[in-house]
Amino acid sequence: MLNFSFYNPTNIVFGEGQLQELDNLVPKDAKVLITYGGGSAKKTGLLDRVNAELAKSGRTVVEFGGIPANPKFEVLMDAIKIVRDEQIDFILAVGGGSVIDGTKFIALAAPAKAYEGREKELMHFGFTPVPVDSAVPFGTVLTLPATGSEMNNGAVISDGEDKLPVFSTHTFPKFSILDPKITFTLPKTQVANGVVDTFIHTIEQYLTYPVEGRFQDRTAEGILQTLIEIGETTVNEPENYDARANLVWCSTMALNGLIGAGVPQDWTTHMIGHELTALTGLDHAKTLAVMQLANWKVRRTEKREKLIQYAERVWDIREGDDDARIDQAIAKTEEFFNCIGMATRLSDYEIGPDIVDRVVAGLEKHGMTKLSERGDVTPEISRKMLETAL
Template sequence: MDNFSFCTPTRYVFGHEAECKAATLCHEAGWKHVMIVYGGQSAIRSGLLDRVRKSLGDTGITVTELGGVKPNPTDDKVYDGIALGREAGVDALLAVGGGSVIDTAKAIAAGILYEGDFWDFYCGKSTVEKVLPLGVILTIPAAGSEGSGNSVITRLDGLRKLSLRTDTELRPKFACLNPELTYTLPPYQTASGIADMMVHIMERYFTLTEGVEVTDRLCEGLLKAIIAEAPKVMAEPENYDARANIMWSGTLAHNGICGCGRREDWASHFIEHELSALYNVTHGAGLAVITPAWMSYVGERRPAKVAQFARRVFDVTENDDSKAAMEGIRLLREFFHSIGLPVSMKELGIENPDIEKLVGKLHENKGPKIGGYLSLEAKDTEAIFNLAR
C-alpha cells in the first residue's frame, strides 16, 4: 500500500426531506447571498426549486439564479455564471441537480475569485487556491461530484473535455441526498448513472499497487451491492431502499475512499471523454461501451486483476486468469445490457466513429501515454476504440 492523505470535509445529510436542511446549512455557514445553479425544467416542474428558493428567503438569504446547465456541461455556462456572480456579489453557491450542475457550480466557484480565465485551471496553467464555498442538493446519483473535489467541463472551442482535480478546495461544504428526488428519473438516466458510479470504482480498482486488500474489498463490495440493487431500481423506480443504496454508492464511489493508498487508472474515463465531447452521448452510457473494451484489451495483456474482478464481483469460478478475465467482461456487458445500456458504439448510435480524430484529441489533451494499470499509447487507444465499435 502506498502512503496517502485522505480528507473528506463534506457534511452529508441523507434521507427523507434532506433537501429541506439546505437553507439551515447555508445560514449556519454564514452565507448571505447564494447563487442557485440548476439544469433544465425538472427542478422547476417538481417544485423543488420553489421550495429551495423559499427556504433560503425565509432564512434571510438573498438568492441569485443560474439555470439551463446541460449534460456534458460547457464553458459558456461557466462564463455566464462567473459574470452573474461577480455582478450580484454572491458569496456562495448551491448546486441543485446532478454531476453536470455540480461541476458547473464548482467551475464558477473557482472562477469568480480568479483574475484570469477559469479554463486555466482545467488545462493546467494555474492551480486553484481560492474558491467560493458551495453546497449541493443532489437529484441524480451518478457522477459523485457531491463528494469529490473534481469537475469536468467541455470547452466549446475545439471540444476539449478536461477534468480539474483538487484535494479539498472544490469539495462541497455539504450535500443533501434524498433518494425520493430520484424517483422520476428516466430509466436510461438511472442506468447511465449506475454505469458511471461503477466505473468510478473500477478506475481505482484496476491498479498495480500491491497490499491493498482493504480497498480491493471496499471496491468489490460496492460493485456487488450496485449490481444487486440496480435491477430493483429499474423494476421499481419508487423502491426507497434500492434508490437509497444506489444513491449512497454513487457518493462512496467517488469521494476518494476507494482509491486510498493505491495508484489509479482513469484510462476509460479519458477515452470516453473524447467520445462524449465529439458525439455528445450520455457519459455513463459511453462508459458502458468503452470500459469493457478497455478491459478486453488490458485483460489480454495483464489479466490478473481483471480475473480477480471476475471472480470476486461476478463469482466466476474459472482457474485460468485469461479465461476468467474474459468471462468477467462478458458478464459485465451482460449486466449493462440488462439495465438497458449500450455496449458498443453502434448501439450508442455512432455508426461511423471518426477514430483517427478521437485518438488524436485524446492524446492532444492527455499526453502521449495514459493509464495506470497498463500504459497506453496512441496505437493502444486506437485498438480500444475499434474494440468498442
C-alpha cells in the same frame, strides 16, 4: 499499499426529508445563488421547495438555470458575472454532476481576481490543482446519483470539443444533501447511466494490479456487488427507496477518494470516453460501458491478476481455469450492462469506424498518449480499444 493522502471535508446529509436541513446548512446571512440545469428541478417543484427552505431565514436568493450536460465554459461565465455583480456569498447547486461541476468552476473563477478576463486559463492546469487562494463556498442538493461530484473537489468543463479537468483544494462542497426520494423522478435512462458511471468509477480505481490494498479492494468489490444487486431494481422501480438509497450512497462513495487512496488507478476508459462525448454527444456513461469492456479485452494480460480476483469475488465465479473465469467475468459484466438497458457497442449508437481516427487525434491533442495504471497505453493501444468497441 502505496503512500497517499486522504482529505474530504464535505458534510453529507443523507436520507428522506433532509432538504429541511438547508436552513441550518446555508449561512443565515448569505446572499445565495441557486444554480440548476435544464429545468427539471423547476418542473418537479424541487426548486420551489429549496426556495421555501432558504426563505425561512429571509435570505436573498438569485437563480441561474440552464447549465447544460457537459457544462460549457461560456454558460458558466454568465453565472460568474452574476456572482461578481450581485456579490453572492454562497452558491447552492441543485442538480446532478454537470450542475455541480459547473458550480465548482463558477465558485473558483468568480473571486479569482488574477484571472479576471482570462478565466479560460483556469481550465488548463489538468490534474494539477488550480493555483487560486479561495473559492465562493457552495453546497449541493443532488438530483442524479452518478458522478460523485457531490463529495469531491473535481470538475470536468467543456470548451468546444475539449473536456477539461479542473481541481482545487477549495472546491469541496461544504455540504451535500442526498435524499434518494428527490431522484425518483429521473428517467430510466439517466438512472442506468448513474449505475454504469458508478460501476466504472469503481473499476478504474480497482481493476489494475494488486498492491496489497485490501481495504480498498474489498470496499470497491462491495460497491460493485451492490450495484449488481440493486441495478435492475432501481432502474425499473424508481420509487423503491432502498434500492435507490444504495445507488445514491455507492455513487458518492465511488469517487470521493476513498477507494482510490493508496492503489494504482487507470482512467483510460474515462479519457477515451471524454473524447467520444465531445465528438459525438454520446452520454458519458454510455461511452464508459462501451470502452470498459474493450479496455479489458485489449489489456487482459496486464490486468490478469485483478480480472481473476474480480471474477471470483464480485461474480462468485469459481469454476474453470483462469482464462475461462476472465471470459465469464467480462461476459457477466456485459450482461449486467445490457440488462439495465445499456448498449455495449459503438455500432449500437450508430457510431461507425470513422470515429477511431478522430478520437485518437483528440487524445493526442490533449496529451493523453500515456494512459493507464502504468502509463503504457499509447494512442495505438487506444486505437485497438476503439476498434474492439465498434
